[in-house]
Amino acid sequence: xxxxxxxxxxxLGAGAVGSQVAALLRQHADELADRAGARLELVGIxxxxxxxxxxxxxxxxxxxxxxxxLIVGSDIVIELMGGIEPAREYLLHAINSGADIVTANxxxxxxxxxxxxxxxxxxxxxxxYEAAAAGAIPIIxxxxxxxxxxxxxxxxxxVNGTTNYILxxxxxxxxxxxxxxxxxxxxxxxxxxxxADVEGYDAAQKAAILASLAFHTTVPLxxxxxxGITAIDKSMMDAARHAGYVIKLLAVCERLTEASGESISxxxxxxxxxxxxxxxxxxxxxxxxxxxxxxxxxxxxYGAGAGGVxxxxxxxxxxxxxxxxxxxxxxxxxxxxxxxxxxVPVGRVTTRYQITLEVDDQPGVLATVAGILSEGRVSIATVxxxxxxxxxxxxVGVARLVIGTHKALEQDLSETVDRxxxxxxxxxxxxVLRVEGN
Numbered sequence: 505x506x507x508x509x510x511x512x513x514x515x516l517g518a519g520a521v522g523s524q525v526a527a528l529l530r531q532h533a534d535e536l537a538d539r540a541g542a543r544l545e546l547v548g549i550x551x552x553x554x555x556x557x558x559x560x561x562x563x564x565x566x567x568x569x570x571x572x573x574l575i576v577g578s579d580i581v582i583e584l585m586g587g588i589e590p591a592r593e594y595l596l597h598a599i600n601s602g603a604d605i606v607t608a609n610x611x612x613x614x615x616x617x618x619x620x621x622x623x624x625x626x627x628x629x630x631x632x633y634e635a636a637a638a639g640a641i642p643i644i645x646x647x648x649x650x651x652x653x654x655x656x657x658x659x660x661x662x663v664n665g666t667t668n669y670i671l672x673x674x675x676x677x678x679x680x681x682x683x684x685x686x687x688x689x690x691x692x693x694x695x696x697x698x699x700a701d702v703e704g705y706d707a708a709q710k711a712a713i714l715a716s717l718a719f720h721t722t723v724p725l726x727x728x729x730x731x732g733i734t735a736i737d738k739s740m741m742d743a744a745r746h747a748g749y750v751i752k753l754l755a756v757c758e759r760l761t762e763a764s765g766e767s768i769s770x771x772x773x774x775x776x777x778x779x780x781x782x783x784x785x786x787x788x789x790x791x792x793x794x795x796x797x798x799x800x801x802x803x804x805x806y807g808a809g810a811g812g813v814x815x816x817x818x819x820x821x822x823x824x825x826x827x828x829x830x831x832x833x834x835x836x837x838x839x840x841x842x843x844x845x846x847x848v849p850v851g852r853v854t855t856r857y858q859i860t861l862e863v864d865d866q867p868g869v870l871a872t873v874a875g876i877l878s879e880g881r882v883s884i885a886t887v888x889x890x891x892x893x894x895x896x897x898x899x900v901g902v903a904r905l906v907i908g909t910h911k912a913l914e915q916d917l918s919e920t921v922d923r924x925x926x927x928x929x930x931x932x933x934x935x936v937l938r939v940e941g942n
Contacts, residue, residue: 517585520812540827608635614709632822665789703732711755851915865901880920
């Protein structure tokens, strides 16, 4: 057996992912040593409760509640605790103690990434975070390394498995949102409090990370426009299907070219995708990231976006990379944010829309609606009208209009929809969905 140099590995957190990482580090120790060029010695696991039940059987003597003591002297620190504090404090301690760090903590990187990366740059350490954006899917390294010589134009990602599971079942089975959410909670896809997923917070954190990498620009979380899926219902799914679309919660990171120069838009919202687009075929709790680059063209990365052992795969890939860097020596590679492109609000984005209205079913209404859209610089591409409520002798019936638009500025569209709502002929604005992918 080859006599490899030993590297001390500390693990913070032993939940679904952490326990799998610990088990795989021990189970595949020889193989990992061959790949890394160093023997990865798991020296301890910091947890809140050493006697808590774990997903896998691990020696009790590995566990400790003293994370600070465990960090000191470690070559690689893996943080899988989640949350902001004390994870931030521990990672800064690890960096200042001379360790490289591996983390899957999207919330921490989206809110305190610049602080973490700057601390690592100061001491020549490196931060690895492949598992922070899309679980097992390798997307960080391709953006950070493989596409470093290219210009990424656009990223569209399904980066939250819970919402994709919900929307996929609503689309394929005609199920209602509340029923599928309850199933997702029962199956463990959704938390008891699903707010982070269904309101788009989780996807927004990942969008900030992906955009920062793709456009070499620091993207603060509060610059990401965010909308969730709680307003999506069966009627909206039916209308999307009828028009040849599927609804997905998308993280969209886009390079914009305007008269004033280049800028970027980062946004998360439910959007319509043509059923012929590769992202439309992402089913269940899977994730996918579709990248459009100037030279490389279209690329898609697909796979499990969550799961203990799946995410552990991405974490261990980072651990091997960190070990190889230790063996080779040298200063860690810092994050490239020198492009420093301005981040524009969602109102400056141009896309197509599907607007669904309930209107009075009487002559002249369609002409009135078309006139308001035209005045607002929103051009109609398609219109479909159906009667949804019959009228009595002295009453006006209700019709539903599903209007597809050509590309329009978000700000113009928003103002026009407000005018439609106040027009007197529109009973209700049922939905406004963007159309992405074309």
